[in-house]
Amino acid sequence: MPVFSFNDTLLLATVLFSVGLAGVLVRRNMIFMLMSLDIMLNAAALVFVGAGARWHDAAGQVMFLLILALAAVETAVGLAIILCLHARGRPTLDADTGNLLQG
Amino acid sequence: MHALALLAASVTVIGATMVITRKVAVHAVLYLVATMLGLAALLVMLGGSFAAMLEIIIYAGAIMVLFVFVIMMLNLGQPDSAREKEWLRPHVWLGPGVLAAIICAELLYCIVPLSDSVPSVVPITAHDVGLSLFGRYVLMVELASFLLLAGLVAAFHIGRNRVEDR
Numbered sequence: 255m256p257v258f259s260f261n262d263t264l265l266l267a268t269v270l271f272s273v274g275l276a277g278v279l280v281r282r283n284m285i286f287m288l289m290s291l292d293i294m295l296n297a298a299a300l301v302f303v304g305a306g307a308r309w310h311d312a313a314g315q316v317m318f319l320l321i322l323a324l325a326a327v328e329t330a331v332g333l334a335i336i337l338c339l340h341a342r343g344r345p346t347l348d349a350d351t352g353n354l355l356q357g
Numbered sequence: 358m359h360a361l362a363l364l365a366a367s368v369t370v371i372g373a374t375m376v377i378t379r380k381v382a383v384h385a386v387l388y389l390v391a392t393m394l395g396l397a398a399l400l401v402m403l404g405g406s407f408a409a410m411l412e413i414i415i416y417a418g419a420i421m422v423l424f425v426f427v428i429m430m431l432n433l434g435q436p437d438s439a440r441e442k443e444w445l446r447p448h449v450w451l452g453p454g455v456l457a458a459i460i461c462a463e464l465l466y467c468i469v470p471l472s473d474s475v476p477s478v479v480p481i482t483a484h485d486v487g488l489s490l491f492g493r494y495v496l497m498v499e500l501a502s503f504l505l506l507a508g509l510v511a512a513f514h515i516g517r518n519r520v521e522d523r
Contacts, residue, residue: 262362274373276377277377285427293389296393296396300396312490314405315405316489320501323501323504326415326505327504329424334515335515
């Protein structure tokens with residue numbers, strides 16, 4: 255009997271993903287939106303590792319590595335965009351103020 | 358579900374909930390680190406110790422440091438000394454500290470060899486992951502390297518424009 259059944263893993267990942275999705279939908283600060291995206295990526299990675307443990311296949315952790323690379327790139331580019339917007343003299347980090355595609 | 362797994366799962370979910378409800382970004386980063394630690398404990402219990410190690414080193418180490426650097430560079434408003442005094446007050450680090458202490462207690466409980474209560478799962482070691490990664494999935498490694506290169510170039514380009522415009 256494993257510590258964690260696959261159903262439990264799926265349930266926890268669903269809860270975690272919902273928390274991240276709620277963060278993206280509710281918060282308007284761009285740093286908080288990036289953190290919520292990271293929580294959602296973590297939930298997806300947890301499903302991959304849980305499925306790899308369920309069928310005892312190393313492919314789940316291979317996918318975990320790729321998700322890790324994806325999260326690193328996403329965070330780096332997103333934070334660079336935030337720094338760029340802040341350096342242009344934008345007073346807040348509100349994501350809804352940047353909807354005109356003008357400098 | 359085992360009690361240790363339940364504890365780590367609740368630490369993860371509570372940390373994630375606290376992340377999206379904080380007002381100050383630094384507090385959210387601290388809670389996010391605690392969330393990553395809880396998730397790493399869960400990954401160990403699922404048999405993915407290699408994945409848990411990478412989770413701690415890369416997520417809780419590298420990516421969170423990126424967040425902290427950017428929050429420091431944004432420098433939103435307050436003078437430095439007041440902000441540092443604000444960060445060192447206990448109510449800032451008490452919650453994430455408690456969550457991380459729960460994970461640490463689980464670790465200490467599990468490395469004591471007398472406590473044989475944790476049922477063993479068959480682990481997938483780094484050897485298996487490496488064989489699979491550079492065997493069947495070597496093309497995806499190449500694609501991930503392209504992605505990392507693209508991210509590097511994009512971040513450099515965006516940052517360089519900022520310097521020129523000022």
